Amino acid sequence: MAEKKIILTGDRPTGRLHIGHYVGSLRRRVELQNSGEYDKIFIMIADAQALTDNADNPEKVRQNIIEVALDYLSAGLDPEKSNLFIQSQISELTELTFFYNNLVTVQRLQRNPTVKAEIQMRGFNDDASADNKAGIPVGFFCYPISQAADITAFKATTVPVGDDQLPMIEQTREIVRRFNTTYAPVLVEPSALLPEGESCMRLPGTDGKAKMSKSLGNCIYLSDTSETVREKIRGMYTDPGHLQVSDPGKVEGNTVFTYLDAFCKPEHFEKFASCFVGKKVSFSFASLDEMKAQYRAGGLGDVMCKNFLYEILEDTLAPIRERRHKFEQDIPYVYEVLRKGSDAAREVAAQTLAEVKRAMKINYFEPGILDELIAEQSEKYR
Numbered sequence: 001m002a003e004k005k006i007i008l009t010g011d012r013p014t015g016r017l018h019i020g021h022y023v024g025s026l027r028r029r030v031e032l033q034n035s036g037e038y039d040k041i042f043i044m045i046a047d048a049q050a051l052t053d054n055a056d057n058p059e060k061v062r063q064n065i066i067e068v069a070l071d072y073l074s075a076g077l078d079p080e081k082s083n084l085f086i087q088s089q090i091s092e093l094t095e096l097t098f099f100y101n102n103l104v105t106v107q108r109l110q111r112n113p114t115v116k117a118e119i120q121m122r123g124f125n126d127d128a129s130a131d132n133k134a135g136i137p138v139g140f141f142c143y144p145i146s147q148a149a150d151i152t153a154f155k156a157t158t159v160p161v162g163d164d165q166l167p168m169i170e171q172t173r174e175i176v177r178r179f180n181t182t183y184a185p186v187l188v189e190p191s192a193l194l195p196e197g198e199s200c201m202r203l204p205g206t207d208g209k210a211k212m213s214k215s216l217g218n219c220i221y222l223s224d225t226s227e228t229v230r231e232k233i234r235g236m237y238t239d240p241g242h243l244q245v246s247d248p249g250k251v252e253g254n255t256v257f258t259y260l261d262a263f264c265k266p267e268h269f270e271k272f273a274s275c276f277v278g279k280k281v282s283f284s285f286a287s288l289d290e291m292k293a294q295y296r297a298g299g300l301g302d303v304m305c306k307n308f309l310y311e312i313l314e315d316t317l318a319p320i321r322e323r324r325h326k327f328e329q330d331i332p333y334v335y336e337v338l339r340k341g342s343d344a345a346r347e348v349a350a351q352t353l354a355e356v357k358r359a360m361k362i363n364y365f366e367p368g369i370l371d372e373l374i375a376e377q378s379e380k381y382r
């Protein structure tokens, strides 16, 4: 029998999802879901992981569970095809984490580049300087191990994530190998599935900064109104050297073009051709390359480019927004999806945990095992 193809991925519920999440993972997940190529798909709201650096803010995490679930459903994740669940409700995951802790060194965790960067970002200094936040929480430091539990509990083969998550997948693979050689070949080594294209890998914020993040206020949310989207696009960072429309413009590092790289499809040029009809000049482009060439040559203004981007984003976001409004009116349904999904996920994780305990010889009271154990120990003392 060929190995089953199983997806597991998820998000921390610390805010609404934005278009960076969309091009970086959400859009892909929906495609994978609808491809029919996967035997099982698990999408997890990682509330326990969110608490590793929000221990003092449980209300924030609780509020954002429903926001993320609404974003999932409105983006097209279908509970009939994808199992949506809440991490903390699967206590088997914490048990697996505890056992995996023995297979990872502190030194190995210290080398994790994503954790290092996050420690910096959150001000978890471990030196005694004035503005430190009293060190690194152990739970936060160890979250790569808990993430390995998330992935392996479902025997996931495929983990669609952004490139910042690669160190977590590598850590997971190491734990799997270590476990399988030390105990028994129970766990499955997963592979990461990265977004296609540079622009989708890490969509910059509207201010051109490297990453969209709520604290920088540079996000376009899936749930933003069309007026808000228009406003945010109007204020977007472009090419600071492109002062006059007639000046040659730079496409590299120009956020409008990065977003176009991520969202624009060839058919958009026909559909939104009117964006390029102006009072003084008009253009007709057949492809993004043609549009870029004109921008580089000069004559194509930022306003036209931004209007075009707005139409494209609206084309994507309007149906999502509409579906969100429907789901917002049926909150009981959303929680029912999460509850059912969590129940189903628990069953799978419990199965893996039983195998793990068996491999680790800590299954004393499993049916059949106890009799064996009693016989063995009685023999010893006979």
Ligand code: TRP
Residues within 6 Å of the ligand: 008, 009, 010, 011, 012, 046, 049, 147, 150, 151, 159, 161, 165
């Ligand atoms: N670390 C992921 C994030 O930052 C969330 C996450 C938790 C996850 N467990 C996972 C992603 C397992 C993929 C697989 O959003």
